[in-house]
Amino acid sequence: MMKLLKDFFIVSYCSVTIYIVFFARRRRGLSERFLNVVPIKYKLVELAKLSPHFDKEWYNFYLNLFGNIALFVPFPLLIFLVIGVNESYKFIFISFFTSLLIEIMQYTFKVGVADIDDILLNTIGAIVGVALMRGIGRLNIHA
Template structure:
């Protein structure tokens, strides 16, 4: 039952996430392109400069949790049941999306987003693997 639900909802979830990444949160086009390539520098700066813990949790953990469902993509694409294949394919996709944010100036190409989003996919993959192994027992 979960597999059918996932197959139906993940395309809509993907569209929703893309909307958030390009247009959500009152986002508007920047006057210039921004690239952040120093790993975790922007995240640590954000944490240091933010007063409310709620904002930190939403931003940092949101970047992880929002991508966790993509760790279950093996349900739809069996070749993505392999961790390495999933991560390589996801990295290709997220780098493409971050690049589109850069070129459209509707976001920032941020290495931290790539890292945190990939951590989310990895967590999702291991949750899926544990769930699938228990379901087959």
């Protein structure tokens, strides 16, 4: 039963993540590549341009901000289940480079915006995931 749950989690998480980062409707139909290599600057510019009233633009801003974090919270568990890593710095290192690879692929295939902020937010999500795993205490995660 545990193997079935493990396999279900792995397949589900990977499928949802691949869909979100490569195939979601907002990712389709780009005619040119977009690249942001300046951390935080464009998020602040985007925030300053938002209307003073909460609307769809605010919703999209927060969805992008917190969605990038939430997307990678389960990632350390995936790494643990698939390759057996159990050291915090390795989870973070693998998460960072996986996010970097995703952004490179998005740029290469003109799918979404290749954004340094996404890499930072994904890595923050992985750090939260590691903290949760360590907090649960059932997994022997080393600092």
